[in-house]
Amino acid sequence: MQSIPLYSLITLLLICSGCAVNPVTGQQDLVLLSEQDEIALGRQSHQQVLQQYDVYDNKELQRYVQDTGAKIAGKSHRNNLIYRFTVLDSKDINAFALPGGYIYITRGLLAYLKSEAELAAVLGHEIGHVTARHSVRQYSAVQLANIGATLGSILIPGMNQPMTNQLVQVFGTALLRGYGREHELEADGLGAEYLARNGYDPEAMLDVIRALKSQEQFETQLAQAEGREPNIYHGLFSTHPDNDTRLQEVITRARKLKAAVPNAYSGQGQFMHLVDNMIYGDSPHDGIVRGRRFFHADLGFTISFPQGWNVRNLPDSLILVAPNGEALQQLSVEDINERIPPRQFMAQRLGLANLSREGAVNIHGLDAYTGIAVINTDFGRRPARFNVIYFNNQAYILAGITKNPDAIGLFDPAFQETANSFHSMTPNEQVLAMPLRLKIMQTEESTNFRQLASQSPLEHNAEQLLRLLNGKFPEGEPHPGELIKIVQ
Ligand SMILES: [Zn+2]
Structure with a gap:
């Protein structure tokens, strides 16, 4: 909770049409913005994102995400663009791309990743949306928050708009969630390809999909029990079930690419070092x-x-x-x-x-x-x-x-x-108003999630949350000597 003006990206919609060569397919696409219009739209929207979100205050982490993203983007289908990557100070689990190469990842999503390769996978997926120019097609996915839907709006006298409108504005950006099944799968495939081109194991894309799918399952159950909207990554997984044949194709292609990367770099130690001490959950800035x-x-x-x-x-x-x-x-x-x-x-x-x-x-x-x-x-x-x-x-x-x-x-x-x-x-x-933080530790022979949960300040479902943060959901335990994240 803080006082900032809210604007909606929804207003910035695309009207231009024409023909352009799609950088990924090499074919002519109809109804695309010109590249100049696309970049201008991105630049303008970037300012609005920064009005709506705080940038996470950690220069070293910002630089790391920028460098990792720029490396991936440099070997993408649109390496003529200058890409900008920003870590947002939000507990929501999200990443999104604006037209023209502005890409965002929340600290909430970073908490679920385990290595630089997984970070590269998320950024590669978002870069894929930019290179395949998905953003210029779909911007209308706006969905009301649960409360608005159940209760209707309150018109607080003296305020100019009913609360439902405010909710639409608040969630307008966060709901740049997903571009539909076809485009999401294409972005997954492109992301996996960019991982391979940069010497990362393309299977990191699948590790991210698994981690987020587990999080989604858990969060959906929890949200149902609590009667609220689940806090999940941009709607990707609800669009393709596990047994989806197109997802299987992406997986098969990633596995083939893997053969081309015999000594893949995971960058686990470096990644863990940079997220050590990162704020987890609510920020003191917002309450x-x-x-x-x-x-x-x-x-x-x-x-x-x-x-x-x-x-x-x-x-x-x-x-x-x-x-x-x-x-x-x-x-x-x-x-x-x-x-x-x-x-x-x-x-x-x-x-x-x-x-x-x-x-x-x-x-x-x-x-x-x-x-x-x-x-x-x-x-x-x-x-x-x-x-x-x-x-x-x-x-x-x-x-x-x-x-x-x-x-x-x-x-x-x-x-x-x-x-x-x-x-x-x-x-x-x-x-008590101090935030919780991620802490990286190396496990010992006797370390297990039940014991870690019993010492955790997490108030609810600590054991399951710790498993989710470490890719061990629902039943896994750490191996001795493994680097894991706990919450302190
Ligand atoms: Zn996506």
């Missing part, structure tokens, strides 16, 4: 969830939420969802510009003139005002509980609505309990 508490180190506050509720930490707000999507709370923050009391802020800035069950409150020494207002949503007008809490010259606005408008009374105590938990972080809590 960190621990158990039922949310900590925001940069803004200096913490808030707790009711048992069983799910948390979605979006760039501009924190969303709390009750089990089965029965209710939702949104916490957002705005500057206070005039010395006015919270009640007046609600009237002037949020347009909340008429309130019921209202009153001034003191929340852990902070000025606040609470009341129920009737607001517009996708499903018509309904009551919502508002709390406005003043802290450090900013107004924290907590809004709660229910799926069934008659249930407001039922959920109101939970809304109030959440508001009342808001406070400035204590020194002890500042320690």
Whole structure:
């Protein structure tokens, strides 16, 4: 959660048409942008990506990813382009390419890789999208987040748009996910070919596919149980099942290429060295969830939420969802510009003139005002509980609505309990707001994932997560002397 302007890449759509030679197939393609238009589109979109995501703050790691990517791209079908690779500070598992050679990988995805060869495989896949010019064909895959779909939008008064629109904007870039089955398979094949051309084992492509497929299976189960949208790599694997014949062809081709690389370089030690100490999961910049508490180190506050509720930490707000999507709370923050009391802020800035069950409150020494207002949503007008809490010259606005408008009374105590938990972080809590980090260790004879999990700060499913991070899902154990990643 941070204050940044959000823009949508969706608006930047491609209208140009004409004929061009496809660099990969050598054949004429219809309806492509000219190369100049494509590059300009990429350059422009790159600025928007940087407005939406933070770049991960580790120069050495950025350089390593850039050098690895540039090496692969230098032996690709479009080595006339200058490629730029950026590690994004996001826990999401994603990589994507913009037209013209701008390529991104999240630290969330890096955590699942085990070697430079696997990194090269992901970058090679994305380079494949660029060289085969997939990006100029498809940009429309936009999908609403689960919460938007189940609850409809909240129109927070004073904000210009319903929440569903904000969600589309937030996820617009992240949902540059996948180009459809044909193109994904083609990118896999090209990636494997580029691995071989650079002296890496092309089978690293298959290791990445396996690792991400395991992650997807696990995450999908978990998300189903928690009633939320799964956090998975750009939709690739849902498009081709294990027994898919085209995937088998890619595998067969990769294995043939392997014969051409007798002494393949894996770069495992170097890769592990560079991801050692990398932030895992929530970033302190965006706020960190621990158990039922949310900590925001940069803004200096913490808030707790009711048992069983799910948390979605979006760039501009924190969303709390009750089990089965029965209710939702949104916490957002705005500057206070005039010395006015919270009640007046609600009237002037949020347009909340008429309130019921209202009153001034003191929340852990902070000025606040609470009341129920009737607001517009996708499903018509309904009551919502508002709390406005003043802290450090900013107004924290907590809004709660229910799926069934008659249930407001039922959920109101939970809304109030959440508001009342808001406070400035204590020194002890500042320690809790520190992020988790990957740690590389060499295993001993006795090392096993159950024992590592018992000492792990990971709160849920530690054993399975550690296996996933190390390519050992669902039952594998490390070999003695192996380099593995743990979370500290
Ligand atoms: Zn792809």
